Amino acid sequence: xxxxxLRRLCLALPGTLEDFPFGPESSVFKVRAPVSGSFRHESKxxxxxxLSAAPLxxxxxxxxxxxxxxxxxxxxxxxxxHLNKNHWNGVVCDAGLEDTMIADMxxxxxxxxxxxxxKAQREALGWRRIIESGTAE
Numbered sequence: 310x311x312x313x314x315l316r317r318l319c320l321a322l323p324g325t326l327e328d329f330p331f332g333p334e335s336s337v338f339k340v341r342a343p344v345s346g347s348f349r350h351e352s353k354x355x356x357x358x359x360l361s362a363a364p365l366x367x368x369x370x371x372x373x374x375x376x377x378x379x380x381x382x383x384x385x386x387x388x389x390x391h392l393n394k395n396h397w398n399g400v401v402c403d404a405g406l407e408d409t410m411i412a413d414m415x416x417x418x419x420x421x422x423x424x425x426x427x428k429a430q431r432e433a434l435g436w437r438r439i440i441e442s443g444t445a446e
Contacts, residue, residue, distance in 0.1 A: 310365070310402040310403065310406075310408045310411050310412075311365070311402075311403065312358075312360040312361070312365055314408065315358060315360065315365065315367060315402055315411075315415075316336065316360060318411075318412055318415050319336075319338040319355075319356050319415060320338070322340065322355075322415075322416070322419045323340075323434045323435055323436065324340045324341055324342050324343070324423075324433075324434045325338055325339065325340055325355075325419075326338070326339055326340075326341060326352065327339075328352070334359050334361060334362075335357060335358070335359055336357070336358050336359070336360050337354055337356075337357050338354070338355055338356040338357070338358075339352035339353055339354050339355065340352065340353055340355055340419060340422055340423055340426075340434070341353075342423075342426055342429075342430035342431070342433045342434045343433045343434075353422045353425065353426070354370075354422070355369070355370055355415075355418040355419045355421070355422040356368065356369055356415060356418055356419075357389075357392075363403075364401050364402070364403050364404060365401070365402040365403045366399055366400060366401045366402060367399075367400050367402060367411075367415070368389035368390070368392055368397050368398070368399050368400075369389075369397065369398050369400060369414050369415060369417070369418035370396055370397055370417075370418040370421045370422060371396065371397065371398045371414070371417065371418065371421070372417075372421070373395045373396060375417075376388075376394075376395070376396070376397075376398050379398060379414075380398065383406060385400060385401040385404045385405060385406050386398050386399070386400050386401075386406075387399045398414070400414060420436075423436050
């Protein structure tokens, strides 16, 4: 996966914006839901990347048990630098992982963050989580 694909995937998710709170080299992808016709000022991070770095990598939120499993199975996935390693993975994007796997991890990170929003915010985004029984929530 290249930097344009990574950026495009992140920005394609509903309510996503790109911010630079850590300087111009660090793209921070956040979700912010419209509520009552306007945006709340709160936004939540689901991905971080220095899109000009080599190798290209992205930090993504992940369920702790799955994070451990992914790290054990793939050397391209480690605990994310400067983030809580129980909840964040660092993923090298140009080192052999399938693009579809990286896309799935981006969507999972987004879903974990959106799940913490209020019901009204989730509805404003049009988000529906698939629960274990296979039906939409």
